Amino acid sequence: EVVLTQSPGTLSLSPGERATLSCRASQSVSANYLAWYQQKPGQAPRLLIYGTSSRASGIPDRFSGSGSGTDFTLTVSRLEPEDLAVYYCQQSAVSPYTFGQGTKLQIK
Amino acid sequence: QVQLQESGPGLVKPSETLSLTCTVSDGSISGYSWSWIRQPPGKGPEWIGYINDRGNTDYNPSLKSRVTISVDTSKSQISLNLRSVTAADTAVYYCARGGFYNFYWGQGTLVTVSS
Secondary structure, three states: OOOEEEEOOEEEEOOOOOEEEEEEEOOOOOHHHEEEEEEOOOOOOEEEEEOOOEEOOOOOOOEEEEEEOOEEEEEEOOOOHHHOEEEEEEEOOOOOOEEOOOEEEEEO | OOOEEEEOOOEEOOOOOEEEEEEEOOOOOOOOOEEEEEEOOOOOOEEEEEEOOOOOEEEOOOOOOOEEEEEEOOOOEEEEEEOOOOHHHOEEEEEEEOOOOOOEEOOOEEEEEOO
């Protein structure tokens, strides 16, 4: 099973700042099968990024993804208060598909 | 926009079978893969498995011996059956459209396993 380790566990930033979230895989993952989800309190996860860098429909261009191999990054530029959420990476290259443990993004 | 709605008992006794249904609002069940994902309280999501548009399934090995996912196209529903449940199966259960990526999710339904 591919283990995804996300860092940091919690990130506290101010509106307008830039957030960089990391996802490290225990083995190489095809970039085609790495996704990021946003989960706001009390809601279902929402797909933000798929295929490492493609934004899902309706996702603002403040959200971007990059990476390859075992290291992937989600960047949120110009943070807004509504970005308060937990962010999960997921790999679907190798079954069983797995999620990271999440990064909680707090807005000061 | 497609909407998914999970339904089923909110309380299941240990050793019994958890049965959930996901209804797709616009009837667009054919031609897509459908997944079930669960999230224990305060924890991250866990992939349960999926069924593709040809009826092939893939399950998480940790659950494989107990889980069945099926589709009823006439009712636009996807079903999840999880047998011999324990307290560790207490979670919010989500259905979602897609196999590799889940573009649309239901709101989720909390299932508690307790006597």
